Amino acid sequence: MTITAPRFGIDRLLADPALRAPLGGRRVALLAHPASVTADLTHSLDALAALPDLTLTAAFGPQHGIKGDKQDNMVESPDFVDPQFGIPVFSLYGEVRRPTDAMMASFDVLLVDLQDLGCRIYTFITTLRYVLEAAAQHGKSVWVLDRPNPAGRPVEGLTLRAGWESFVGAGPMPMRHGLTMGELGRWFIDQLGLTVDYHVITMDGWCPESAPGFGWPLLERSWVNPSPNAPNLGMARAYAGTVMLEGTTLSEGRGTTRPLEFLFGAPDIDARAVLAEMRALAPHWFAGCRVRECWFEPTFHKFHGRLCHALQIHCEGPGYDHAAFKPWRLQALAFKAIRRLYPDYPIWRDFGYEYEFDRLAIDLINGSPLLREWVDDPASTPADLDRLAGADEAAWLAARAPYLLYP
Numbered sequence: 001m002t003i004t005a006p007r008f009g010i011d012r013l014l015a016d017p018a019l020r021a022p023l024g025g026r027r028v029a030l031l032a033h034p035a036s037v038t039a040d041l042t043h044s045l046d047a048l049a050a051l052p053d054l055t056l057t058a059a060f061g062p063q064h065g066i067k068g069d070k071q072d073n074m075v076e077s078p079d080f081v082d083p084q085f086g087i088p089v090f091s092l093y094g095e096v097r098r099p100t101d102a103m104m105a106s107f108d109v110l111l112v113d114l115q116d117l118g119c120r121i122y123t124f125i126t127t128l129r130y131v132l133e134a135a136a137q138h139g140k141s142v143w144v145l146d147r148p149n150p151a152g153r154p155v156e157g158l159t160l161r162a163g164w165e166s167f168v169g170a171g172p173m174p175m176r177h178g179l180t181m182g183e184l185g186r187w188f189i190d191q192l193g194l195t196v197d198y199h200v201i202t203m204d205g206w207c208p209e210s211a212p213g214f215g216w217p218l219l220e221r222s223w224v225n226p227s228p229n230a231p232n233l234g235m236a237r238a239y240a241g242t243v244m245l246e247g248t249t250l251s252e253g254r255g256t257t258r259p260l261e262f263l264f265g266a267p268d269i270d271a272r273a274v275l276a277e278m279r280a281l282a283p284h285w286f287a288g289c290r291v292r293e294c295w296f297e298p299t300f301h302k303f304h305g306r307l308c309h310a311l312q313i314h315c316e317g318p319g320y321d322h323a324a325f326k327p328w329r330l331q332a333l334a335f336k337a338i339r340r341l342y343p344d345y346p347i348w349r350d351f352g353y354e355y356e357f358d359r360l361a362i363d364l365i366n367g368s369p370l371l372r373e374w375v376d377d378p379a380s381t382p383a384d385l386d387r388l389a390g391a392d393e394a395a396w397l398a399a400r401a402p403y404l405l406y407p
C-alpha cells in the first residue's frame with residue numbers, strides 16, 4: 001500500500017497558481033519560524049520569495065525568532081533587514097509583542113505559517129490572536145497556511161478563567177485544545193467579534209486519528225523544531241503537562257537532550273518515592289504511556305551541573321495509547337505526590353514569567369489558581385480534579401466543533 005503524505009498549506013500554495021491568484025498585485029508578508037518549511041525542507045521565506053507572481057515586502061518572527069536562535073523565555077529578538085531579500089524582518093517578541101502601525105503598513109496580506117504544538121501556553125497562538133486583532137483594526141488580510149496539530153484532537157485541562165488572559169493564555173480554552181492554527185484563527189475571530197478578511201489554505205490528507213502519528217504525519221514529514229526545546233513528537237505529546245514545570249522550581253529537563261519530556265527532575269527529591277506515591281493516588285492516570293525513573297545533569301538552566309533524580313514520560317512505541325494518554329493529569333499528579341511527600345518543598349517558582357510580575361507563573365500557565373490550589377490542599381483528591389477538568393473539557397469539545405476543518 002502506498003502512503004500519501006499530507007500536503008501542508010504552504011505546499012499547496014506553492015504548487016497551485018490559482019490559490020495564489022488573489023495575492024496578485026498585493027504586498028505580502030510572512031509570519032514564520034524555523035519549522036516553517038516545505039516538504040523538501042526549504043524555508044517558506046525562501047520558497048515564497050522565489051515565486052515570480054508574489055511580491056514579498058516584509059517578514060515577521062514570533063517568540064524565539066524567525067530563525068529560532070533564542071533558547072529561553074523572555075529572551076528577545078531584534079528587528080533586522082534580511083540580507084538576501086532586502087526586506088524588513090519584524091520581531092513580535094522584542095520591543096513589542098503586538099504589531100505596530102508601522103509594521104502593519106508594510107503589507108496588504110499576511111501569510112501565517114507557524115507550526116504549533118497544540119497547547120494553549122505555546123505563544124505562537126497568542127501571536128496569531130494579536131495579528132488578527134491588528135488586521136481587523138487596519139483592514140488587512142490574514143491567510144493561515146495550515147499545518148498539523150502534532151498532539152492531535154484530544155482535549156485536556158482546565159479552561160482559562162476570565163481575567164487570566166496573558167501572552168501564555170490567549171483565550172478561554174483548555175490546556176490541550178486539539179485545533180490547528182487555521183481552526184484556531186476561525187475561533188479567535190468569533191470569540192473576539194472581529195471583522196477581518198481571513199482565509200485558511202487547508203491541508204490535504206491530514207488524518208489526526210491515524211496511527212502511528214495521531215496528528216503528526218510520522219515517517220512522512222521531517223520534524224523541525226518549532227522552538228529550541230521542542231525536539232521531537234514525544235515532547236509535543238507531553239508538553240500540555242510538562243510545560244507546567246516552567247512555573248516551578250523543578251527542572252523540566254532544559255539543559256538536557258530531552259527537554260519537556262520529564263515529570264520533573266531535582267537533586268533533593270526521591271523520584272522513586274514520588275512515582276510510588278503517584279501510583280497509589282491515581283494509577284489510572286498513567287494510562288497510555290510509560291514512566292521511567294532516571295537521572296540527568298543539566299548543562300544549563302535549573303540545577304545546572306547538579307545530578308537530578310527524575311521521572312521521564314515515554315509516549316511513543318508499544319506503550320502509547322493516544323486516546324488514553326493524559327499528560328496534564330499526569331503532571332498534576334506528580335506535583336500532588338511531591339507535595340504529600342515533601343509538604344514544605346517550595347514547588348512554585350516566584351519570578352517574572354512572560355512579562356507578568358504580579359501573578360504566580362503556575363497560575364498564568366493554568367489560566368487560574370485552581371490547579372495550584374488543588375495541589376496544595378491536603379484534602380483534595382484526584383477525583384476532585386477530574387470533576388473540575390472534565391466539565392471544562394466537555395464544554396470545549398462542544399464549543400470547538402463548529403470550527404473544525406478536518407472531519
